[in-house]
Amino acid sequence: MKYDPARRALMQAMMAATVTAGLPAFAYAAEAASTDAGAPQYGGVLTGIINPEPPNLNIAIQQVANSQMVGGKIFESLLTYSFDLKPLPSLAQSWDVSDDQLAYTFHLRPNAQWHDGKPFTSDDVIFSYKKVLANTPRTRTLMGYVKDITAPDAHTVVFTLKERYSAFLYAFDIGGGVILPKHLYDVDTPIAQNPNNNAPIGTGPFKFKRWERGSFIELVRNEHYWKTGRPYLDGIIYRVIPDSASRRLALEQRTVQQAWLQDIEPFDIPRVSKLPHLNAVQKGYEYWSTLHWIELNGSRKPMDDKRFRQAVMYAIDRDFIAKRIMFGLGTVATGPIHHNTRFYDGNVKKYPFDPKKAIALLDEMGLKPDANGVRVKLGFIPIPYGEMMRRVAEYIKQCLGKVGIAIEIENVDVGGWTTRMGNWDFDMAYNGVFQYGDPAIGVSRTYVSSNIKKGLPFTNTSQYRNPKVDELFDQAATATTDAERQKLYTEVQRILVEDVPVAWIDDTNYITFLDKRVHNAITTGLGAIDSYADAWMEPAK
Template sequence: MKCNIVRRALVQGLLAAAAITAFPAGAAAPASPSGAQPQYGGVLTAILNPEPPNLNVAMQQVGTTQMVAGKIYESLLTYSFDLKPQPSLAASWDISPDQLTYTFHLQPNAQWHDGKPFTSADVVFTYTKILANTPRTRSLMRYIQDITAPDDHTVVFRLKERYSAFLYAFDIGGGVILPKHLYDVDTPLAQNPHNNAPVGTGPFKFKRWERGSYIELVKNEHYWKEGRPYLDGITYRVIPDAASRRLALEQRTVQQAWLQDIEPFDIPRVSKLAHINATQKGYEYWSTLHWIEMNEARKPMDDKRFRQAVMYAIDREFIAKRIMFGMGTVSTGPFHRNTRFYDANIKQYPYDPKKAIALLDEMGLKPDAKGVRVKLGLIPNPYGEMQRRIAEYTKQSLGKVGIVIDIENTDVGGWTTRMGNWDFDMAYNGVFQYGDPAIGVSRTYISSNIKKGLAFTNTSQYRNPKVDELFDQAATAPTDEERQRLYTEVQKILAEDVPLAWIDDTNYSTFLDKRVHDAITTGLGAVDTYADAWMEPK
């Protein structure tokens, strides 16, 4: 009963004014989340597209890096389908009455894949020396006074002030723990050889990476979770071609596809395959929102009338229905509809090219003899053919109102580098919202997160002091009611300013061969550890 009360309080923001232990240390896991009898053995083969730049999730936040690294590395917590914090490398945790001190009790038997013991020193080092400089965790570190390790299996986070989203910040993307003995070295982080040959604490160990072909992981025989993993390994096959990805799933040479692996027009066909299970569970924590970044350091993107015109000029309903085939729903603003404190009652931008033209005329962007008002570059999201078609449609739509677009193609590494370095006019992006707006939404809009060289920050360079103030207040507000009021106000301001052109809230599916069981067991879905996943023999 105590466990359930605490979990509810964490989600509702109504923590009792007393020190609380959220989960009992050493609690036994069920034999199988599905209740079926699991079997040992088998290698799960999954699609990998596109191939990630590297496997250090502290450096790379792209989805494919997180998916592979999530089997090798771990974080302190994971999250249930209803976004309640669950144990991972932290077996349990206590919260002080003033909600300023969080004490994590670590798994006592965890060790790194090279046999070195996992200790609290690894956690302190990772947060203070590595994650403090990353796009995701920089926002969290603003609220942290210090991080200490009273003993090898205890870590204490002391906050400067209450941070209502604190326990939502410990997923693998924002809270990956790296081995101190391999990263506390003179080699610069970006050049560390373990970025591409990772050593973690997770249920699977890195074996090899054949660039352009596959990444092979094998079972960690000394995993801290007793009896896990069930699988002998996981192989991620790089399959760039969409038709080949579908065919591999149909012919059962792969057993998993996720995110945008399957083209939208193929989804009805794949979903009907007798040997495939399709699920939309496992995306609750991510809640990806697609948008067009507009570099506000360049004209005419620095004028909100231009940004509003872009919103009016694009038929986002057409994109959602005719290009994404239901994999997306038209965005209503800066919060994905699955994100906490979402409010749809804000200014909307229905498809209306005449309004777009009127705004451009008002700005003085008159068309020349060829109907051209301005020429700009657009970098597509490099995640498959669907994103290419969305970029082409965007080019056509904006061209009709006199905004001539040059599509600039690049790979994942080039895409993140160019956005991080502000080397773009416009660029498509897909960003995870991570369950709570203080973690996944504010980072895109607050001016303190304008940092050149880091993708997935405020790369549009939008600045509004009132927005900064509201996000700060909402992050520390004591009740959900107060947070809702503040987040509603910030959504209304952003809807007027249009820092980005919000396109769609995603509705992704994961496709698994029916031989695979208990793979998707948390709100992190295919990114989580797969410690419980198992396969029936052929």
């Protein structure tokens, strides 16, 4: 049978959440109007901001947001996803599902080729999943359900499952399912040292041209792209602009046409949103639904004690962070599932700002303050994504200091941050994690004990272990109905919120700023990370 499931639409919830969070209510209308500008035109180079600079561009081994944004124009995956999270064709032009839902057959694009002219085939898909993606943080979970991957011919791939996996078709986005060229990666060189990581060859609408470290990354039009007549743009340039004031000025003066995530300081957003040449687009984050939290290394004391983790939750005024530091770009998180993600349940134990409760828990643990009021000293690694994250870290330090938890902020770049997180080389660390449309894909990986794997970031790096949580996540992933899955995910949320394996801070509600000359850029639930094959620009006046 053809796979065309009816998925629950999330757009109304997304709109309500972002508007009530204080973001510009006109954004949807502005973006809709911007696409009604006549026939698409060829030509033009879109210039976007990139900050911080990505460690490399191989999304299979580096899944930070900025690697995905650039790499998403060069590489492709089998599927992409609509705003209401329905799977859409990409390198797979169609797919079939067996009646028992244990076999998924993907029919590949017969005219797709790699940027070096080599044909794209089913061998590339099998290699990517078996030899590369099976060892990555997200796809390890998927591959645990896969019995085998076979290729009846050069343009057909069959995934045979060991058991039903309800979230299967959510797992094929560019972040978790990037397809690499076998002829360049099936070599003796370790994948992390492959020279193509920084000069990638993909199948996407744009080809890598050059990377001037600290300055810019340049992509050019792929004239042999499989989608007829695409892309429209001649190229894309991502400028590295570390300073927030310079980023805002570049957007105001139209020397760049795109900014996203934390590129624009939250306190500048109301003013920037009113600039007549910009659209503030709230669509395109449905699949990601980023959730920020504090990682607590459970292999170290006192983080191994649930009372300490609960004390951290009570000690931090998360509402202040959402309203006064993020200026409405976030809402207070209630637990492990973002409020825009399927199977969210907010009816869980709450952790209001209550330093007295935090102090009582620390006293109960025997963590008594010294003469300076310090109970414990810990290191804290903030996520290196702009000034807003730095301010969040400073505020967390202030809050925890008031209950006797002395924090030393350790500054690292993106590469250092991911390495230390993956190697469990931290006491506490700030993290931002995508939800990927379904808890079986983006949530369970953080909490199941089978995903405790040293050396891999974005896994269970807090090293939390709870057999009941493992069981519930497994049952939810294989349940046959959404009602059954909701019941299981509700239970797992209640257990996790009691155990606090990580200290949840906020659910984000981001904006992408696009110059009104730019059209059809944000066309899927992957937003600015998707391919931009249909994006086009009006000439400058």
